[in-house]
Amino acid sequence: MSIYSKELEVAELAVQRASILTKKVFHEKAKGTVSKDDKSPVTIGDFGAQALIIQAIKKNFPNDEVVGEEEASTLRDDHKLRDQIWALVEGTKLADAEAEKVLGGPVESVEAMLDAIDAGNSAGGSRGRIWALDPIDGTKGFLRGGQYAVCLALMVDGDVKVGVLGCPNLPIDDSAPLAADAGVDQTDAEGKGVLFSAVSGQGAVSRPLGTAGLGKGQPIHMKPVNDITQATFCESVEAGHSSHGDQHAIALKLRISKPSVRMDSQAKYGSIARGAGDIYLRLPTSATYQEKIWDHAAGDLIVREAGGQVTDTLGRRLDFSKGRTLAENKGVVAAPIAVHDHVLEAVKEVLSKK
Numbered sequence: 478m479s480i481y482s483k484e485l486e487v488a489e490l491a492v493q494r495a496s497i498l499t500k501k502v503f504h505e506k507a508k509g510t511v512s513k514d515d516k517s518p519v520t521i522g523d524f525g526a527q528a529l530i531i532q533a534i535k536k537n538f539p540n541d542e543v544v545g546e547e548e549a550s551t552l553r554d555d556h557k558l559r560d561q562i563w564a565l566v567e568g569t570k571l572a573d574a575e576a577e578k579v580l581g582g583p584v585e586s587v588e589a590m591l592d593a594i595d596a597g598n599s600a601g602g603s604r605g606r607i608w609a610l611d612p613i614d615g616t617k618g619f620l621r622g623g624q625y626a627v628c629l630a631l632m633v634d635g636d637v638k639v640g641v642l643g644c645p646n647l648p649i650d651d652s653a654p655l656a657a658d659a660g661v662d663q664t665d666a667e668g669k670g671v672l673f674s675a676v677s678g679q680g681a682v683s684r685p686l687g688t689a690g691l692g693k694g695q696p697i698h699m700k701p702v703n704d705i706t707q708a709t710f711c712e713s714v715e716a717g718h719s720s721h722g723d724q725h726a727i728a729l730k731l732r733i734s735k736p737s738v739r740m741d742s743q744a745k746y747g748s749i750a751r752g753a754g755d756i757y758l759r760l761p762t763s764a765t766y767q768e769k770i771w772d773h774a775a776g777d778l779i780v781r782e783a784g785g786q787v788t789d790t791l792g793r794r795l796d797f798s799k800g801r802t803l804a805e806n807k808g809v810v811a812a813p814i815a816v817h818d819h820v821l822e823a824v825k826e827v828l829s830k831k
């Protein structure tokens with residue numbers, strides 16, 4: 478058995494199971510509510526997915542810690558919301574009983590569910606085995622029927638060793654063209670749903686997300702960029718999360734004329750790792766915002782294992798050992814190794830003129 482194979486299997490199946498829950502939430506509760514600005518579907522999906530994933534981690538690796546985005550305090554008082562989430566958590570299983578057994582079985586009770594959610598309270602840091610979990614990344618994309626991701630990574634002594642991204646609304650086909658999110662319904666119809674994963678030093682793979690255990694993964698690679706002017710950027714939908722203006726200036730500097738493809742979530746990392754896009758920039762919009770480790774850990778490893786380089790806008794590797802945030806980094810520059818320096822130079826030039 479290769480190193481981290483058990484962790485990888487548990488992470489992949491846990492993300493698969495949680496993705497089933499998020500899809501159920503979307504179809505039963507989210508569809509059509511977006512215009513009413515109803516936040517509850519995403520809340521239900523966030524809590525439910527976090528409970529299912531932490532349950533599987535704790536059953537298999539009881540001493541591991543988890544840095545999870547959500548915490549259950551509001552749920553302990555809001556019984557209506559709590560019961561809605563419990564109904565989903567209780568009712569979500571993998572279609573393959575053997576795979577379900579690998580996860581250690583269902584969450585036993587409402588109380589166990591709340592405890593599992595709260596077990597995501599690790600402070601993070603540079604010591605030991607710590608998982609980073611974003612149960613739904615790209616909450617706006619989720620509500621819109623666009624891109625979102627269920628994200629899980631294992632860090633050991635501050636270094637990401639295993640990364641898994643469940644992307645229910647991305648095409649299964651690694652060579653399918655990239656589609657921008659805004660205004661496009663990209664929900665989990667036939668041909669959609671991909672699971673990306675990587676282990677440090679062992680490469681990155683994709684496979685259909687599915688519902689019943691794991692088929693064979695296909696190795697994925699970033700696309701070689703021979704002519705930077707033909708590259709495609711992936712960027713955030715929200716201008717508040719990454720500066721669209723700076724992105725445009727950098728594209729001009731690199732003489733890139735293709736429009737950026739905007740999509741939510743770590744689906745951006747998965748998309749460039751499989752060669753559907755080329756470069757992902759996250760350009761700080763405020764001097765004080767610190768990126769959260771759960772928004773980047775899995776994607777960082779998957780891109781690096783697919784032949785990419787990931788740094789911040791100053792050229793430093795992302796440092797996941799500083800706690801719950803990337804306290805020592807500013808923004809993200811992810812690109813194929815061969816062109817990363819060139820892209821970073823343009824990023825630095827544009828940002829230094831501000």
Ligand SMILES: Nc1ncnc2c1ncn2[C@@H]1O[C@H](COP(=O)(O)OS(=O)(=O)O)[C@@H](OP(=O)(O)O)[C@H]1O
Pocket residue numbers: 546611613614615616617618712713714715716717718719740741742743762763766769772
């Ligand atoms: N100001 C600011 N700057 C940078 N990032 C921020 C900021 N505010 C929030 N967030 C985090 O962005 C996560 C979603 O990132 P995306 O790349 O999907 O953004 S976007 O929705 O496409 O704009 C989102 O993750 P989720 O909450 O899991 O959706 C947030 O953690």
Ligand SMILES: [Mg+2]
Pocket residue numbers: 611613614615771772
């Ligand atoms: Mg997130």
Ligand SMILES: [Mg+2]
Pocket residue numbers: 546611612613614615616
């Ligand atoms: Mg989230």
Ligand SMILES: [Mg+2]
Pocket residue numbers: 546616
């Ligand atoms: Mg959030």
